[in-house]
Amino acid sequence: MALGEGAAGSVVPQRLQTRIKRIALVLVAALVAVFVTVPVYVMVAVAVQSPAAVFRGGDVNLLIDSLTLRNFRVLIEDTNTIQYFANSLIVTASSTVLSTALAVAAGYGLTRFEFTGKTVAARAVLFAYMFSPIVLAIPLYVIFFSLGLLNSYFALTMALTAISAPFTIWLMWQYFQTVPISLEESAWVRGASRTRTLWDVVLPVARPGYISAAIFSFAVAWNDFTMSRVVMSNDEMYTITVGASLFLDRVTIGWGETMAVSLLICIPPFLIAVFLQNYLLQGFNVGGLE
Amino acid sequence: MSTVTSVRSSLAEFDERRLLLLATFLPLAAFFTLVWAIPIAYALGMSLFENPTRAASFAGLSNYVEILTAEQFPLFLWNSVLYAVSTTVFSLLLGLGLALVVNQQIRGGSVLRTMMIFPYLLPTLVVIFIWQFLFDPNIGVVNQWLVDFGVVADPIAFFSTIEWAMAAVAVTSVWKFGSFAFFILLARLQAIDPNLYERARVEGASTWQAFRDITVPHLRGAILIILLVRGIWMFNKFDIIYLSTRGGPLNATTTLPIRVYELAFNEVNFGAATALAGIMFFLLAGVAVVYFRVFEPEKEVTH
Amino acid sequence: MARPIHLDSVRKEYRSAGSVHVAVDDLTLSIPEGSFTTLVGPSGCGKTTTLRMIAGLETPTEGRLSFGDEDVTGQSPQDRNCAMVFQSIALYPHMTVRRNIGYGLKVQGVPKDERDRRIDEAAETLQITEQLEKMPAELSGGQQQRVALGSAFVQDPDVLLLDEPMSDLDAKLKAELRVEVQRLHQELDATVVYVTHDQTEAMTMSDQVILLNQGRLEQFAPPGELFDAPVSEYVARFIGTPSTNLLPATVAETDDGYALAGDGFGVLAPADRFADRVGDSITVGIRPQYLSADGGDYELTVIAGVVEQLGTEFVVHGHTPDGTDVDAVSTAFGAVEHGDELVVGFDPGDLFVFDADGRTICHGDALAGETPRQSP
Numbered sequence: 001m002a003l004g005e006g007a008a009g010s011v012v013p014q015r016l017q018t019r020i021k022r023i024a025l026v027l028v029a030a031l032v033a034v035f036v037t038v039p040v041y042v043m044v045a046v047a048v049q050s051p052a053a054v055f056r057g058g059d060v061n062l063l064i065d066s067l068t069l070r071n072f073r074v075l076i077e078d079t080n081t082i083q084y085f086a087n088s089l090i091v092t093a094s095s096t097v098l099s100t101a102l103a104v105a106a107g108y109g110l111t112r113f114e115f116t117g118k119t120v121a122a123r124a125v126l127f128a129y130m131f132s133p134i135v136l137a138i139p140l141y142v143i144f145f146s147l148g149l150l151n152s153y154f155a156l157t158m159a160l161t162a163i164s165a166p167f168t169i170w171l172m173w174q175y176f177q178t179v180p181i182s183l184e185e186s187a188w189v190r191g192a193s194r195t196r197t198l199w200d201v202v203l204p205v206a207r208p209g210y211i212s213a214a215i216f217s218f219a220v221a222w223n224d225f226t227m228s229r230v231v232m233s234n235d236e237m238y239t240i241t242v243g244a245s246l247f248l249d250r251v252t253i254g255w256g257e258t259m260a261v262s263l264l265i266c267i268p269p270f271l272i273a274v275f276l277q278n279y280l281l282q283g284f285n286v287g288g289l290e
Numbered sequence: 291m292s293t294v295t296s297v298r299s300s301l302a303e304f305d306e307r308r309l310l311l312l313a314t315f316l317p318l319a320a321f322f323t324l325v326w327a328i329p330i331a332y333a334l335g336m337s338l339f340e341n342p343t344r345a346a347s348f349a350g351l352s353n354y355v356e357i358l359t360a361e362q363f364p365l366f367l368w369n370s371v372l373y374a375v376s377t378t379v380f381s382l383l384l385g386l387g388l389a390l391v392v393n394q395q396i397r398g399g400s401v402l403r404t405m406m407i408f409p410y411l412l413p414t415l416v417v418i419f420i421w422q423f424l425f426d427p428n429i430g431v432v433n434q435w436l437v438d439f440g441v442v443a444d445p446i447a448f449f450s451t452i453e454w455a456m457a458a459v460a461v462t463s464v465w466k467f468g469s470f471a472f473f474i475l476l477a478r479l480q481a482i483d484p485n486l487y488e489r490a491r492v493e494g495a496s497t498w499q500a501f502r503d504i505t506v507p508h509l510r511g512a513i514l515i516i517l518l519v520r521g522i523w524m525f526n527k528f529d530i531i532y533l534s535t536r537g538g539p540l541n542a543t544t545t546l547p548i549r550v551y552e553l554a555f556n557e558v559n560f561g562a563a564t565a566l567a568g569i570m571f572f573l574l575a576g577v578a579v580v581y582f583r584v585f586e587p588e589k590e591v592t593h
Numbered sequence: 594m595a596r597p598i599h600l601d602s603v604r605k606e607y608r609s610a611g612s613v614h615v616a617v618d619d620l621t622l623s624i625p626e627g628s629f630t631t632l633v634g635p636s637g638c639g640k641t642t643t644l645r646m647i648a649g650l651e652t653p654t655e656g657r658l659s660f661g662d663e664d665v666t667g668q669s670p671q672d673r674n675c676a677m678v679f680q681s682i683a684l685y686p687h688m689t690v691r692r693n694i695g696y697g698l699k700v701q702g703v704p705k706d707e708r709d710r711r712i713d714e715a716a717e718t719l720q721i722t723e724q725l726e727k728m729p730a731e732l733s734g735g736q737q738q739r740v741a742l743g744s745a746f747v748q749d750p751d752v753l754l755l756d757e758p759m760s761d762l763d764a765k766l767k768a769e770l771r772v773e774v775q776r777l778h779q780e781l782d783a784t785v786v787y788v789t790h791d792q793t794e795a796m797t798m799s800d801q802v803i804l805l806n807q808g809r810l811e812q813f814a815p816p817g818e819l820f821d822a823p824v825s826e827y828v829a830r831f832i833g834t835p836s837t838n839l840l841p842a843t844v845a846e847t848d849d850g851y852a853l854a855g856d857g858f859g860v861l862a863p864a865d866r867f868a869d870r871v872g873d874s875i876t877v878g879i880r881p882q883y884l885s886a887d888g889g890d891y892e893l894t895v896i897a898g899v900v901e902q903l904g905t906e907f908v909v910h911g912h913t914p915d916g917t918d919v920d921a922v923s924t925a926f927g928a929v930e931h932g933d934e935l936v937v938g939f940d941p942g943d944l945f946v947f948d949a950d951g952r953t954i955c956h957g958d959a960l961a962g963e964t965p966r967q968s969p
Contacts (some may be wrong), residue, residue, distance in 0.1 A: 028391050029402055032384075036405050039420045039465070040412070042431065046423065060429050102317055109314025110591070122588030127578050128326055130519065132526030134547045135567040138554050139333035140325070142343060162325035169318070173591045182683040185650050188670040189677045190697030190748060194306050200696070204687040223413040225529040230555075241415045245533055248422075255423055262416040269411035277404060281473060 043266075047071055047259035054256065071260035078252055081261060083236060084243035090153055091228070091239060092221040095160035099168050099217035102161070104210050107172025108202065112181070125173070129166035136162060137230040144231060151237045159227040164220035168213040175209030212279045215272055222268060240265055330571065337564035353565035362541060370545040372456065374525040377463040382516055384464060385471025386509075392472075393479040403476070406469040414466065418533040421462040425449055449535055452542045459534050459543055463524065471516050478512045479505070511585075518581055522574065546570055595784045596660040596751045597626040598647060603656035605642050605808075616642040618808040620656070624801065629778050629785045631799035633792055635831070639808040640788045641680075644754050647786060649673050660751065676745035676783075677754040680761075682737050684729040684744075690716075691725045694743045715743040718780070719773065735766040739773065746777055753783045757790065771798060792832050796820065804828055826951035829878045835908060835920040837945070838884070840877045840893075844870045853877055853946065856915040858891045860941050863962065866955050875954065878945035881908070886925035889938020895919050897933045900926065909935070 042062060046054055050068045054061055075081045110121065140159050141150070149155040183205060187197040228239040235243075244261045247253040272280065336342040340349040357363060388406070392399045409417070424432050425448040433445035448458035482504065490500040528547040531537065537544035537552065544552070546566060554563035581587070605617040617639040624630045632640040645651040646658060649670035658666045665673055676697070684693050691712055692699075698708045716722045719739040724732055732740065738758060745753055755774065759767045775798060778785050789795055795802050796816040804811045804819065804827075812824045823829040829837040842855035844867050851867040852859040855877060884893065895911040902908075907926035912918050921937050929935060942961035946954045 022396070025391050025394050025396050028387065029396055029398065032388050032391075033398075033402060033405060035465070036409060039417075039424060040408055042424065043416070043420050055429065059434065060431055062431070102321055105314045106318040109311065109318065113311055113314070118592045119588050122591050123578075123582055124322065126582075126587055127575075128322070130522045130526075130574060130578060130581075132528070132547055132570060132574070134528040134550055135333070135526070135570050136326075136329060138550060138560070138563055138567050139329035139336070141554070142336065142560060143329060143332060145343075158325055161321070165321065170591075177591060180681050180683065182679040182681045183685060185648075185670070186677065186679055186683040186744075187696065187700075188650070189648055189673075189675055190700055190744075191671045192696075192700045193671060194310055196700065198310075201685055205685070207687075219411060223415075225413075225415055225533060229532075241413055245415055248419075255429070258419055259423070262419050265413050265416055266411075269413070270408075273404065273407045273411050277407065280407065281477075 043259050043262050046255055047263040049256070051254050051256040071256040074257050075260055079247070080235060080238070080243060081240070081264075084238050084240040085264070087153075087237060088222065088239040088241070091156045091160060092218060094153065094157045095164065095221040096214055096218045098157060099161045099164045100210055100214045102165055103168035103172040103213045104203075104206065106169045107176045107209070108198075110173050111176040122173075125166050125170050129170060133163050133226045137226055141230045151232055151234045156228055156231045156239070159231055160221040160224055161217070163224070163227065164217035168217050171213050171216070172206070172209055175206060179205050208279060208282065211276065212282045215276055215279055218272070219269065333564045333567055334571070336560055337568045340561050342564070343560045349561065353561045354569065357562055357566050357569065365541060366544050366546055366549050369456070369543060370525055373460065373527070373531070373543070373545055374521050376460050377467065377524045378517055378521045380460070380464045381468040381520065382471045382513065384468040386475055386513070388472050389475040389479055392476055406472050409466050410469040412466070414529045415533055417462060417466045418530065421458070421465070422449060422534065425458055450539050452539055455535050455539055455542045459531055462534060463527070463530055466530070467520065467524075470520060474512055474516060475509060478509055482508050515585060518577070522577055526570070526574070594751055595627040595782050598624040598752065598784060598786070599659045601657040601659070603646065603653045603658060605639070605646060605651060606654045615808055617646070620810055622803065622810060622813050624784060624786060626661070626784050627782065628800045629775070629787065629798060630801040630803060631795040632786060632788045632803045632805065633790065633795040634805035636790055638805040640805050641756055643805070644756055644786060644788045647752065648675050648677050648754050673752070674750055675752045675754055676748040676750035678741045678745050678756065678758045680757040682741045682758075684737055684740055686729055689726055689728060690721065690732070690740050693729065693740055694747055697744065697748045711747045715746045718746065718776075719743045734762055735770065738762065738770055742773060742777060746781065749781070750783050753777070753781060753785045755785070755787045757788055759794070760790070774798065793834070796832065804831060822956050823945060824953050826876060826878065826947040829945050829947075833880055835881050835922065837878045837880050838919045840879070840913070840917055840919070842875055842877045844873050844875060846871050856913045856917065857894050860891055860944065860960060863959055866959060874949050876947040878947060879939055879943060881920040881922040883943035884919070884921040884923070884937040884939055886923050886935070886937060890940050892936050892938050893919070895921060895935045895937055897929050897931060897935060899931065900929050911935070
């Protein structure tokens with residue numbers, strides 16, 4: 001009797017019920033897929049067609065029926081886009097390397113050496129992780145200003161690392177806990193020094209962990225607007241996010257060019273999503289990223 | 291002779307160990323001191339001065355008083371809370387619903403999962419561009435549809451009307467951050483032992499009962515953490531609001547982080563800006579204490 | 594070259610948050626060179642800590658540790674020429690089996706040709722030649738364990754340490770690897786120290802058994818001696834399955850001399866050991882295998898509970914009329930059913946007698962001389 005409770009209570013036959021449920025599920029999934037993909041599609045459609053084609057007849061025409069590189073050409077000819085990209089790449093690369101290296105070293109040390117105050121350290125890292133970038137940006141701005149470091153790659157690298165490192169450290173801290181210490185001990189017993197063990201055993205085994213950490217620090221730095229807005233005030237030093245954010249204020253730049261630059265900004269994250277998806281999901285499972 | 295070797299080698303070992311200890315902790319300590327401890331202390335210090343960047347004069351807590359008693363402060367606080375709560379709750383609902391759907395192993399589930407990564411990875415600026423375009427009163431697709439279907443008579447400039455600005459920013463934020471809850475909850479769902487459901491079925495539980503008694507308890511912790519952590523982040527969010535509305539129109543979307551930026555860079559009042567930053571710091575510290583007490587997240591790494 | 598291992602008053606404590614945990618306490622023993630010695634005991638008894646101190650992975654808080662004449666107390670694990678097989682197997686997931694086995698040789702700077710020759714030889718011995726170019730993740734549990742043994746083998750260590758290497762394997766693989774480990778011991782010129790919580794493993798494989806109890810040495814003896822002459826109730830209970838039966842008794846003075854009087858029996862006892870213990874509570878131990886369905890100088894009544902069949906033998910789990918648990922093992926208990934009252938016999942020569950602190954007063958040989966008195 002208890003067994004039949006679910007089915008007995010309903011008038012609809014079991015099989016039909018299952019069918020309805022499946023259809024509902026697929027509908028929801030389709031709806032979300034539309035919600036997620038349409039905006040991205042719109043970006044692509046506007047970027048690869050000429051404004052004349054998109055806006056002909058007063059309405060927005062979103063079917064891609066012509067392809068042109070016009071928008072990209074305007075970007076390159078009329079704006080500093082290339083310089084912005086170069087700036088972004090420089091600070092993103094240096095911040096990614098710094099943040100990852102810091103996280104690997106810290107994660108190893110924090111898991112391999114016993115010390116009191118681990119709880120305090122863990123809380124400090126988490127607290128920093130939850131911190132508001134803008135609240136940190138204000139004093140950093142004043143400090144960099146008084147040191148004459150505004151508009152430098154160094155200052156922005158430090159600022160970006162400041163906001164990505166708490167999470168990468170947390171991630172590596174957790175990751176190193178899953179690497180059994182007996183792997184290292186087995187190398188020591190066989191005569192390998194601690195440093196050699198680090199190169200031969202620890203780093204290769206920790207690879208998935210630090211790839212995740214690198215992806216996340218990359219994403220933070222590449223997507224950042226707040227820190228570069230505050231630290232960089234020279235047009236030549238703008239990163240692509242800050243540079244592009246000012247495009248719409250210009251008369252010469254329309255939606256076509258704006259979407260074209262958006263498309264360009266999306267290429268690195270897109271490549272990550274396609275090729276390094278699993279490392280990314282691993283990071284999510286450790287607590288995601290802001 | 292053998293004693294000598296052993297002493298020497300144990301010294302070498304000690305040195306290597308100490309070297310490694312230094313190599314791992316020194317950068318960590320230096321980094322946290324340089325980019326976290328010093329700036330925070332510096333900001334808290336500045337907040338006690340009038341004109342801290344030029345002719346500084348000690349002002350005690352007057353900056354704080356000025357901030358807290360400002361006529362518009364309740365509005366900014368309310369905007370922050372409204373924005374944080376609405377975006378967190380809606381992205382949680384969206385993420386939860388979708389995670390439950392994908393977990394049913396429907397066809398195309400893994401494609402959907404990959405798709406959900408995009409909004410998350412798209413830079414905030416790009417997300418803003420896209421939604422500004424979609425919501426544009428003249429050329430925006432959303433307005434075109436609304437007018438075509440007769441929902442509204444005239445196009446709405448969503449990002450620049452007082453009634454709609456906050457909603458437009460919130461929709462944009464949910465679109466971008468909904469996947470955060472989705473991935474965490476999906477991972478939790480997939481970690482539930484399927485035997486539990488089989489056992490429930492054998493014992494006669496209906497689908498709904500199994501959901502209530504197995505799924506919900508397994509997700510509870512994750513949901514609370516998402517609410518708390520995502521809530522904090524959204525409360526602290528600066529870029530998405532600044533890029534879409536600059537806090538306008540007429541302060542309709544000015545949250546505390548936006549106000550900090552305005553005070554510092556538009557009004558060049560670093561005393562007041564750092565005081566407000568200080569207030570946000572203490573608010574966060576309060577929430578963090580609750581977070582550490584209730585969830586003990588540090589247990590994940592100290593045990 | 595095999596070396597003897599000496600531990601001299603070794604103590605290891607762990608301090609955490611103000612409390613001190615003593616893992617190993619005042620341990621003194623000498624493990625003969627080239628022997629196969631097993632460290633056994635329940636979990637938490639300090640056996641793994643002891644092994645790790647021998648390896649150099651832990652430093653003793655107090656005491657001295659030496660290999661032969663060489664004091665190695667403060668020496669790092671890199672300098673000890675030990676090989677160790679870990680409980681978790683600890684194969685490097687990013688290296689092929691060949692590189693895994695050869696890693697130690699590579700670190701020591703052995704040239705590649707020589708390395709490959711020794712790896713091939715070890716692989717041959719352990720029958721993993723086919724697996725040499727695979728990654729550890731592609732191997733079965735038993736194969737992984739063989740690789741771990743191979744890594745230890747190629748090192749040609751002075752001391753080979755094994756930390757519960759088979760605890761995760763099924764019974765059949767365990768039996769196979771037990772033979773493998775013993776073969777390695779014969780081929781290697783090394784002192785082998787083997788940690789296990791499984792007393793059967795300890796009893797079947799080793800020349801010497803070290804039984805630890807809460808960080809202290811309980812008994813260090815060859816397996817047979819541990820079984821036949823335990824120094825304490827703890828040893829008698831730990832070694833052998835099912836566990837030794839413990840029957841409470843009192844030392845009584847009778848007309849015929851002294852007797853160990855328990856529930857339904859009174860075993861004559863020699864005056865030289867028991868004259869000054871009259872009135873003391875003692876415990877009489879008897880192994881279930883020595884309780885027989887027929888014969889024996891003394892008798893015991895057992896009320897049968899559960900009866901298990903183990904191959905040709907039957908294990909009766911029962912209790913005496915006053916409630917003391919008693920197990921008995923024999924091929925003759927096939928017809929016993931739950932609730933049956935059995936009378937089992939035993940000989941005084943098979944008994945152990947323990948004092949109230951659990952230390953052994955005497956073994957059966959001391960009682961066997963006394964003439965049994967017929968029960969009234």
